[in-house]
Amino acid sequence: MLVKVHACGICGSDIVEWYRLPRAPLVQGHEIGAEVVAAGEEVDRYKPGDRVFIPPKIPCGKCLYCAKGHYPQCTQIKERLPGGFAEYILVPEIFVRQGTYPLPERVTYDQSTFIEPLACAVRAQLLAGVKKENSVLVIGCGMSGLLHVKLAAARGCKVIAADVNRMKLDVAARTGAASVIDGAGDVAERLTGEQGRKADTVLLCSSARQAVAQAWRCVDKGGTIVLFAVPGPEEKVVVPVNDYWMKEITILTSYYCGPPDIAEAMNLIESGDIIVDDLITHRLPLGDIAKGFALVSDGRESIKVIIRPHQ
Numbered sequence: 001m002l003v004k005v006h007a008c009g010i011c012g013s014d015i016v017e018w019y020r021l022p023r024a025p026l027v028q029g030h031e032i033g034a035e036v037v038a039a040g041e042e043v044d045r046y047k048p049g050d051r052v053f054i055p056p057k058i059p060c061g062k063c064l065y066c067a068k069g070h071y072p073q074c075t076q077i078k079e080r081l082p083g084g085f086a087e088y089i090l091v092p093e094i095f096v097r098q099g100t101y102p103l104p105e106r107v108t109y110d111q112s113t114f115i116e117p118l119a120c121a122v123r124a125q126l127l128a129g130v131k132k133e134n135s136v137l138v139i140g141c142g143m144s145g146l147l148h149v150k151l152a153a154a155r156g157c158k159v160i161a162a163d164v165n166r167m168k169l170d171v172a173a174r175t176g177a178a179s180v181i182d183g184a185g186d187v188a189e190r191l192t193g194e195q196g197r198k199a200d201t202v203l204l205c206s207s208a209r210q211a212v213a214q215a216w217r218c219v220d221k222g223g224t225i226v227l228f229a230v231p232g233p234e235e236k237v238v239v240p241v242n243d244y245w246m247k248e249i250t251i252l253t254s255y256y257c258g259p260p261d262i263a264e265a266m267n268l269i270e271s272g273d274i275i276v277d278d279l280i281t282h283r284l285p286l287g288d289i290a291k292g293f294a295l296v297s298d299g300r301e302s303i304k305v306i307i308r309p310h311q
Contacts (some may be wrong), residue, residue, distance in 0.1 A: 001043055001091040001100075003034035003052060008084035009113035010289075010296045010305045012142055016207075018232045027083030029307070030056035033103065033112030034089065043096055051103040053112045053266070054091060056081045058099035059258060071258025072123075085289055087309045101262065104270040110283070111269055113306055114147070114276040116257065119265035120228075121147045124254035125155075126261070128201050128224045132156035137191065137199035137218050139183065140206025140229060141168035143279060143304050148203050148228070149176045150274050160199065162187045162214070163206075165300060175278065183210070188217040199223060207231045216240055224250040279304045285311040 009031035013019050020028065036050040046052065059066045059074035066074050081099070082089050091100065103112055121144065130136060136152040138145050141163040152159045153176025161172035162181040169180040181190045183206075191198055198220035204211060207229045216239070219225050230253075231237060239251065257265075268274040281302045284292045286309040295302040 001036060001040065001046060001096045002038040003054070003089050003091055004037050005029075005032060005034050005084050005086060005089060005309050006109035007033045007113050008307050008309070009117070009143075010292050010307065011117065012144065012229070012296065015293060015297045016232075018234075027086055029084030029086070030081070031113040031116050032056075032081075032084040032089075033109035034084075037088070039096075046096070046100065046102075051109070053101045053103050053115050053262075054081055054089075054095060055099060055101075055116055055257075055262060057256075058095060061098070061259070069258070072256035085286065085307055085309070087286070101266065104266065106270050107266065110280060110306055111276055113304070114269060114279075115262060115265050117144055118147050118151070118268065118274060118276070119257035119261040120144070120254070121151050122264050122268075123257045123261040124148070124203065124226050124228050124252075125151060125201075127252050127254055128203070128226045130155060130157060130201050133158070134200040135160065135195060135197075135220075137162065137187075137202045138172070138177075139163075139187070139202065139204050139211050139215055139218070140208075141165065141172045142205065142299065144228065145203070145205035146172060146175060146279055146303065147274075147276075148205060151268075152203075153177070154268075154273055158195070160191060160194075167300070168303070171279070171303065175275075183214065187214045191218055201226065203228055205229050209235065212237055219249055221247045222249075223247075224252060227251070227253045276304075280306060282306065283308055283311070285309070 008029040059071040060076035134157045136157045137160045138148045159177045161177040162183045164183040202219045202225045204215045282305040292305045
């Protein structure tokens, strides 16, 4: 099945060298909204003109990991979708059969680039057991962090956002955070000063060493820390195990998403429960992709950068 890429977002993982280099050479881009332009004779579910979302990788749905709900850890399907920073993609058979989603009419191509990152946030908060009236601290207000802010706020949580970038804190305040904290200061002190205690859930959405150190100090007794972003493999992270042992702290990691999370993310965007358009700061043609990568790498003036290959 041949699809025309109308929009593809630049993800933070696209610019992380230690994450992408082991798979090089490759065409990157995995936040895709596309249109079917041609289909093989045996394809009966899709036809030219259909609007689709296709994730970068899919689970088999049958192995031990999938049976336990650990879809991102499935190793049975090793094929990946060719990168979305291209005008067209030839979709592999396995993705046509079980990895392509029709885009709802009310979801635009630009909005479709948020489906995969929002699905990752959905999964992380599900694993952490985030629920109404919890206090949730989001450390790092890049695109994924701000999606966490919106999602937790939509679930009735009291959301606190921390970042060193004033622009991103302003966006967090406009999009659901009850309060914002300058990450360059003592986040734990500000947190306890404002609400009298630390956070039930800390969502670490920054890989900066200082952010990791702040996260350890901000979780309340019986609380949960989710490592949504991680430092590079060369970084040594010291966990205060003895302190956490007495406080019954849970540390979770969350990597990628599964089919149920994608379905929920699509519903949240289609229904308008999660507004994503206000996070788009740049729309660029494929010829300006170097500029897009520079904007995301710098991070000071951009949130969501979308590449439109046919613009």
